[in-house]
Amino acid sequence: MRSRSSASLFVAGAAAGHLPGHNINHFAHTGTAGEASEPLTVARSIADIRARLEERLEKGGTAGLVPTMGFFHAGHLSLMRAAQGECPLVVVSIFVNPIQFGAGDDFNTYPRDLDRDLKLAAAAGADIVFAPTDTELYPAGFDTMVAPGKIAEGLCAAARPGHFQGVATVVAKLFNIIRPGAAFFGQKDAQQAAVIRRMVVDLNYNVRIRVCPTVREPDGLAMSSRNTYLSEAERSQAPVLYEALLEAKAAVSAGQRSTAALKRQMKRKIAGRYLAELEYVKIVDPNTLEPVAQINKNVLAAVAARFGRARLIDNMILSPGGDNA
Amino acid sequence: MRSRSSASLFVAGAAAGHLPGHNINHFAHTGTAGEASEPLTVARSIADIRARLEERLEKGGTAGLVPTMGFFHAGHLSLMRAAQGECPLVVVSIFVNPIQFGAGDDFNTYPRDLDRDLKLAAAAGADIVFAPTDTELYPAGFDTMVAPGKIAEGLCAAARPGHFQGVATVVAKLFNIIRPGAAFFGQKDAQQAAVIRRMVVDLNYNVRIRVCPTVREPDGLAMSSRNTYLSEAERSQAPVLYEALLEAKAAVSAGQRSTAALKRQMKRKIAGRYLAELEYVKIVDPNTLEPVAQINKNVLAAVAARFGRARLIDNMILSPGGDNA
Numbered sequence: 002m003r004s005r006s007s008a009s010l011f012v013a014g015a016a017a018g019h020l021p022g023h024n025i026n027h028f029a030h031t032g033t034a035g036e037a038s039e040p041l042t043v044a045r046s047i048a049d050i051r052a053r054l055e056e057r058l059e060k061g062g063t064a065g066l067v068p069t070m071g072f073f074h075a076g077h078l079s080l081m082r083a084a085q086g087e088c089p090l091v092v093v094s095i096f097v098n099p100i101q102f103g104a105g106d107d108f109n110t111y112p113r114d115l116d117r118d119l120k121l122a123a124a125a126g127a128d129i130v131f132a133p134t135d136t137e138l139y140p141a142g143f144d145t146m147v148a149p150g151k152i153a154e155g156l157c158a159a160a161r162p163g164h165f166q167g168v169a170t171v172v173a174k175l176f177n178i179i180r181p182g183a184a185f186f187g188q189k190d191a192q193q194a195a196v197i198r199r200m201v202v203d204l205n206y207n208v209r210i211r212v213c214p215t216v217r218e219p220d221g222l223a224m225s226s227r228n229t230y231l232s233e234a235e236r237s238q239a240p241v242l243y244e245a246l247l248e249a250k251a252a253v254s255a256g257q258r259s260t261a262a263l264k265r266q267m268k269r270k271i272a273g274r275y276l277a278e279l280e281y282v283k284i285v286d287p288n289t290l291e292p293v294a295q296i297n298k299n300v301l302a303a304v305a306a307r308f309g310r311a312r313l314i315d316n317m318i319l320s321p322g323g324d325n326a
Numbered sequence: 327m328r329s330r331s332s333a334s335l336f337v338a339g340a341a342a343g344h345l346p347g348h349n350i351n352h353f354a355h356t357g358t359a360g361e362a363s364e365p366l367t368v369a370r371s372i373a374d375i376r377a378r379l380e381e382r383l384e385k386g387g388t389a390g391l392v393p394t395m396g397f398f399h400a401g402h403l404s405l406m407r408a409a410q411g412e413c414p415l416v417v418v419s420i421f422v423n424p425i426q427f428g429a430g431d432d433f434n435t436y437p438r439d440l441d442r443d444l445k446l447a448a449a450a451g452a453d454i455v456f457a458p459t460d461t462e463l464y465p466a467g468f469d470t471m472v473a474p475g476k477i478a479e480g481l482c483a484a485a486r487p488g489h490f491q492g493v494a495t496v497v498a499k500l501f502n503i504i505r506p507g508a509a510f511f512g513q514k515d516a517q518q519a520a521v522i523r524r525m526v527v528d529l530n531y532n533v534r535i536r537v538c539p540t541v542r543e544p545d546g547l548a549m550s551s552r553n554t555y556l557s558e559a560e561r562s563q564a565p566v567l568y569e570a571l572l573e574a575k576a577a578v579s580a581g582q583r584s585t586a587a588l589k590r591q592m593k594r595k596i597a598g599r600y601l602a603e604l605e606y607v608k609i610v611d612p613n614t615l616e617p618v619a620q621i622n623k624n625v626l627a628a629v630a631a632r633f634g635r636a637r638l639i640d641n642m643i644l645s646p647g648g649d650n651a
Binding site: 047051055059060061138140142143144145146147148149150151152169170173174177178180199200202203204205206207 | 372376380384385386463465467468469470471472473474475476477494495498499502503505524525527528529530531532
């Protein structure tokens, strides 16, 4: 783990004019006194991020990548800290990826606040933020996709056709641009993590995929940038997804092995909150995401529901061997 | 350009037992006397090729990659020599890629001769041959593809559905394994080169794509490993593809600008050889592969025909400004 005495923001490259001036020294995390400090660099172009990596990595050294859509919450920051603990250089990408949004999705309204994100990233130990424009990643003529297979078909695929192809494609692009040694994803997006793991194996990316625990609000609601869409009433009911998962976990601990029974119980629980429009409750193999009928090894319970204009997802590993399995 | 006083074969890694003993010093190309020689290394596994590259590349140094399906002819060797002239280390991959063959295709009968290929590669200046098994590149569960867009739809796509997806996928895998600075392809496979160029731009591979001229037999037939399928009679008629392209080039030089007229002329020419079963004659934009009606800039004339069990392709740039444009 590196530590630094201070961090300051340096906007590199010709695109610096896109960003208003930043001074975030007072947000910098503190390290061992007397150590040299490196500024947080913001790269807006592919050429720029490549040049910064070339400058700052030793032979054979690789960065840790935290791919994000920005509007950071504690979940994102936990990924940055995990990267900092494992990698000599931490790159955080901030890019609201248009090709992973469908026609009815919230691409235009997805929350964005780069200034705030840069301060939070610096404080969480990021070394370089890569924040490209849409046309930098998708210039005219773009026409090649990474197509995940069966793993991208269940769960969220029905509500979000093409979503995981868009995710796999942008992550492949980021891997090719940044060539990280490790990349950090949140367990909340379990299907995304499974799609990326499969892609890394299938396309031979030399990247360790780290999936970090879901970070939750005090009442259990999984952190999500989309929680900002919730009205006060919706927000008060949204923790039911977590509560239903917790009840399923308790039922498995008490001996329940039938996923049909568990799903019935979870649906009943969620139906008790009138603002929840349930999309699915599924219990699947954590790696292949294939449905499971009887629980005799760890399974993934996953749930999706709409609360107003927010589509929320959550999941939990259910273990027949108890909490520590 | 490097030169070496001799080359000898070294089979690295645990899979060395797959290969019978080789001693190809007498096939080695000769360089400046007194220079240190490096043996030709054969890597059979992904871990092995990565370790060899790590050993033999300096910081920031990259290999030149020549992706092949083996059974070398002078076209392959010209790619290796081009790579040797440009790159500090030349990696030649030899892999008959199952996912780019369709159900009726010649995957099982495609000619293979690794011993002969290793000798030829050493003599042509290759440093490392990467010759993985099918299960090394496609272990059980493989399920992620690179899907090219419109550029993979015309020309050979009708006869070979899925072919270019298979090509793009294996080339993406090789790029991720070898991380070359440049990769070398033959102009004979013009659509393949266009698909790869598009993929490199779209997925941000940091690889220069070099497309080298088609190498021909003395009578003009484009070199192809599939020429071995031709009977004597088929072989004697196969140069008609080149002759038809040459006539089209001459017609353009003489002022013909209508691609409809050019295609009629080429079809008539090919129909004059009774063993030729024409598949297509097309005149397209060399980059997008979109059909062109009137020639007012360089176009690509491309032709495909079957001669017995051999499906042969050929192409030529037709320039309204003359041979040098």
